[in-house]
Ligand SMILES: Nc1ncnc2c1ncn2[C@@H]1O[C@H](COP(=O)(O)OP(=O)(O)O)[C@@H](O)[C@H]1O
């Protein structure tokens with residue numbers, strides 16, 4: 520779930536031949552390198568690196584100030600400062616910015632690679648530690664809610680179903696009344712039905728999440744799952760004034776459970792519909808990448824702020840007034856049951872992009 524690629528570096532130096540030289544050494548060592556020629560260009564570079572090598576003297580600004588600014592924007596970033604000549608002053612400034620290390624040019628490739636390796640390792644350790652903490656917090660929350668709540672949910676479902684049945688009966692009787700007196704009854708009845716459906720969905724999600732249903736994997740045609748889900752949610756999208764788009768780039772099969780995958784996709788599309796203002800777009804894309812199937816749900820809504828991204832998979836985390844905060848944890852658990860992965864990205868449509876990768880199998 521790390522936002523930065525662990526092996527990507529940003530190199531900020533206006534001396535292009537030197538930068539190209541360093542790039543070659545670094546790429547040989549297995550790193551991906553992005554080069555920025557100055558302060559402004561560095562800030563404009565996509566922030567998907569975990570270590571930055573910054574020359575302290577840039578044509579359009581001070582490298583130590585850039586280091587501080589980058590670190591503020593990417594708290595996990597480590598910066599290695601490069602300088603043509605070492606002075607006490609610049610060393611002190613470097614330490615103040617919280618730079619990981621300070622190298623004097625020309626530095627030996629060995630020194631450079633060692634320093635980068637150490638910085639990368641540190642970035643990864645910090646990330647791992649955070650991820651472990653997050654998992655522990657999640658397990659704790661679940662244990663606290665525990666079996667009792669799962670049992671209770673079962674008990675809630677029966678009366679809910681009974682109530683829903685009675686409402687259906689009531690509605691049928693009302694519809695026999697003269698048309699002009701139906702409206703005042705039907706409308707509130709519909710609302711109650713809707714609320715009961717919502718409750719019932721929450722209970723279903725919670726149960727599936729608290730006690731994942733076991734299944735025997737069969738070949739699932741994901742394109743068919745996409746079609747089903749879009750057909751189910753089409754009316755809801757229209758009501759919200761949204762265009763629901765599909766793009767089936769390849770017909771992909773995976774080993775799994777169609778019902779669960781459908782449930783996961785419904786949750787993702789519902790979130791997208793709920794987040795996107797009228798006039799917007801929700802798109803589901805099915806494609807492939809190497810041996811994986813890629814299922815993407817994206818929207819033109821406000822997106823998910825980077826700071827919230829790690830939290831959206833936590834049970835009960837919601838920013839909605841009437842959200843359950845169970846949708847994404849459920850999706851996460853279903854994706855894990857299918858040996859897949861889920862990540863939050865930015866959509867080219869301006870909003871959120873939820874990307875599932877699932878191992879491909881079956882007929883092609
Ligand atoms: N497509 C999206 N666009 C913006 N925010 C989203 C999107 N999907 C999920 N979120 C955020 O993630 C939170 C958790 O989602 P979820 O687990 O489905 O719970 P809920 O929908 O009940 O809030 C939401 O409250 C919202 O803040």
Ligand SMILES: [Mg+2]
Nearest residue numbers: 786790846847
């Ligand atoms: Mg949701």
